Amino acid sequence: MPRSDSAGYARNSRDDVIDAALRILDQQGLPDLTMRHLAATLGVAPSALYWHFPNKQSLLAAVSDRIIAGARPLAADSGDWQIGVRTEAAALHDALLAYKDGAEVVSSTLALGLGAGDLQRRLSAAIGVGGFDKQTTSLAAETMVHFIVGHAFHRQQRIQADSLGAVAQEHSLDREDPAVDHREPRAFELGITLLVAGLDAQSRAAADR
Amino acid sequence: MPRSDSAGYARNSRDDVIDAALRILDQQGLPDLTMRHLAATLGVAPSALYWHFPNKQSLLAAVSDRIIAGARPLAADSGDWQIGVRTEAAALHDALLAYKDGAEVVSSTLALGLGAGDLQRRLSAAIGVGGFDKQTTSLAAETMVHFIVGHAFHRQQRIQADSLGAVAQEHSLDREDPAVDHREPRAFELGITLLVAGLDAQSRAAADR
DNA sequence: ACCTGAACACCGTTCAAGT
DNA sequence: ACCTGAACACCGTTCAAGT
Numbered sequence A, B: 001m002p003r004s005d006s007a008g009y010a011r012n013s014r015d016d017v018i019d020a021a022l023r024i025l026d027q028q029g030l031p032d033l034t035m036r037h038l039a040a041t042l043g044v045a046p047s048a049l050y051w052h053f054p055n056k057q058s059l060l061a062a063v064s065d066r067i068i069a070g071a072r073p074l075a076a077d078s079g080d081w082q083i084g085v086r087t088e089a090a091a092l093h094d095a096l097l098a099y100k101d102g103a104e105v106v107s108s109t110l111a112l113g114l115g116a117g118d119l120q121r122r123l124s125a126a127i128g129v130g131g132f133d134k135q136t137t138s139l140a141a142e143t144m145v146h147f148i149v150g151h152a153f154h155r156q157q158r159i160q161a162d163s164l165g166a167v168a169q170e171h172s173l174d175r176e177d178p179a180v181d182h183r184e185p186r187a188f189e190l191g192i193t194l195l196v197a198g199l200d201a202q203s204r205a206a207a208d209r
Numbered sequence C, D: 001a002c003c004t005g006a007a008c009a010c011c012g013t014t015c016a017a018g019t
Helices: A014-027 A035-042 A046-052 A056-069 A081-097 A102-112 A117-128 A134-164 A179-208 B014-027 B035-042 B046-052 B056-069 B081-097 B102-112 B117-128 B134-164 B179-208
Strands: none
Touching: A014 A035, A014 A046, A014 A056, A035 A046, A056 A081, A056 A102, A056 A117, A081 A102, A081 A117, A081 A134, A081 A179, A102 A134, A102 B102, A102 B134, A117 A134, A134 A179, A134 B102, A134 B134, A134 B179, A179 B134, A179 B179, B014 B035, B014 B046, B014 B056, B035 B046, B056 B081, B056 B102, B056 B117, B081 B102, B081 B117, B081 B134, B081 B179, B102 B134, B117 B134, B134 B179
């Protein structure tokens, strides 16, 4: 936590800036992650941030990379590619949910091709264990990335909408219903199941040829 | 095209506003679709837009609805649910690509649950023909929505990145290669194939029970 | 190596009032 | 029914200069 030194102002490293950005993201959310607010948090003028990053998008790309890096890596190779893929998908899904608005941040930089490249790389590696050809593997990984990020994004928005409407919607159907917490993870698993089953069907079809 | 009348200023309907927004979106893109720019296009002050819409997000939701409505409806029931699902998925995919940044607009309002509800409804209807239970149907539809929107978003961003880098990246691998136009649609079809095959496997598993 | 200070060119939104 | 005008509270980014 650099406060100020002999130069008379705070001196932050690139990592300090990313750390502060992640804190704002998690505690306030993406709308409050402005360059001006971030600079204030660090005790510097907004323009100081442009020494560390050329623009806001590259900052968000770095933030995305850190969010994805938070996904625990696959343990040992279980020998079953389907289990490997499910484990990796769940880990990446959890990483997106670990920070408020995490999925939205990753989604935006992913589309621009600026960050979160590990997302697809890790899924490709897990799928590749199944012995599919290169094109099928990278395509299936891409499909899975869209589902995982889209699902997490959608879910985080619902959480926010629910909390905003908590006062107005006092009589929501889901109110205090613990089953809500169980329905969502199952929805994720079923989506993954669909994709893994589709891949499995592809491999059987190829084996029959 | 209402220019100005006895009142001395342009009088626009809600639909006029949406039309103008779609024109800006298609010709300039989402970053230029600002309330101020839109108002200027219509010949009114920015504040006039707030008589038609409570805020920008609800305007974008209305724009999303129109983009989705542009997808041609399914023709006759072919009797084969797999063909029905593929046809509907392709129609919705094409609708997203019909407007510049169309996928991004739909993606943002979809996550907020404000617009584009027809996307999931139409896919659910097509999948439902296969005779799956309600939960599987809506879940598969949601998975498909994430893939379709994510794929289209990703693709549109690549188009823009390529055109921006057209001068700097004079020696891109894809330069003037017509095969690029063929690879993308096939990638979409393969993703859909994976999901349909996954659903088919589910139905076979259920039949064996 | 990292920051200041001042400026530029913008945003979305509100609200009383006008026709 | 639809718009004006003025204001509020913001944005991201640039650049010469400072330590």
